[in-house]
Each structure stands twice: as C-alpha cells, then as structure tokens.
Amino acid sequence: MSDENNELNPEEMGDDWAAAMDEQTGSESADDDWAAAMDEQGATEDSGEDEWAAALSEQESVDEGLSEDDIETAPLEYLEDDSVPSMDDDNPNLDVIMDIPVTIAMEVGSTEIAIRNLLQLNQGSVIELDRLAGEPLDVKVNGTLIAHGEVVMVNEKFGIRLTDVVSPSERIRKLR
Numbered sequence: 001m002s003d004e005n006n007e008l009n010p011e012e013m014g015d016d017w018a019a020a021m022d023e024q025t026g027s028e029s030a031d032d033d034w035a036a037a038m039d040e041q042g043a044t045e046d047s048g049e050d051e052w053a054a055a056l057s058e059q060e061s062v063d064e065g066l067s068e069d070d071i072e073t074a075p076l077e078y079l080e081d082d083s084v085p086s087m088d089d090d091n092p093n094l095d096v097i098m099d100i101p102v103t104i105a106m107e108v109g110s111t112e113i114a115i116r117n118l119l120q121l122n123q124g125s126v127i128e129l130d131r132l133a134g135e136p137l138d139v140k141v142n143g144t145l146i147a148h149g150e151v152v153m154v155n156e157k158f159g160i161r162l163t164d165v166v167s168p169s170e171r172i173r174k175l176r
Helices: 010-025 029-065 115-119 168-175
Strands: 104-107 137-141 144-154 157-165
Touching: 137 157, 144 168
Parallel strands: none
Antiparallel strands: 104 137, 137 144, 144 157
C-alpha cells in the first residue's frame, strides 16, 4: 500500500487481497478469477461512460440543428377573470355567517376574591364589584365587547337597553 499520503489505493488493495487469497488457498485460479472480475468491471464502467457520452453528443446535435422555423408556439385562449372581488375591511360580506348561533352575555362587573372568602359566602352575602352604581353594563358576544347598556324591565323580565354600540368595523377588528 502507498504510505506517502496515507491514502488507500484500491488497485493496490486489490493486488494485496488477491495475493493474500493466493497464499491462503495456494491456487492460481483465485488470481485468474480476480483478474477476470476486475477486467469485467472495467469493461462495464467504460461502456457506461461511452453510453452517456453518446447520449450527450446526440442531444447537443439535436439542439444545434433547431432553427426558429422549427419551433411552434402553442395557441393560447383568452382567459376571463371570473374571480370574486376581494372583501374590503370596512364592508365585508357577512351573509355567510348570519345563521351561526352565538352566546350573548351582560356583564355587571367583576372582582377577585380569595378561595377562603369564596367558601365563606352564604345566602345574603354581598360581593363588591369593580363598577359604580348606574354605570353601564358590558354586552359581550362570545367574550367580545360589542356594546354598553342599562338594565330595564320588559314584561316582568330583565332586558338591556343598548346605550353605546361598538362600530361594525371595530367589532370585526376585535374578532381577529
């Protein structure tokens, strides 16, 4: 083996391997078999390179032989724009979602309370909220604020009169 560059030379390795096999078997037929296999492999590699070289030269000769007259353009049909116009942020088409049910809730106020104090609550207990008396309620749809209002009585049921409604564009912006 070559020690100059510490690189392995496959040919030298093959010769060394063949010599080792000869020593082990003591026959020259292994040497002949090895030489035949190496010759066969070399012939296969050479023929493969020739096939590629032939194919490439054939393609180059075809490309060189083409002229502008030999190339035809494919006819194209006129295309019409049948797409739906995009929605503006200020005026989206909401017809698609009109029948989807949502949850509407009126929030009187809120507060934080420790679990210890929560467990001590009983009938008649009063919880102080973060809103002042007379302040409007928050009207929320699926947790999103859409309006403010005040409590009213309608046919012996509670209702809410909307006093301030968030604009539709602002509501859509908050939903995103």
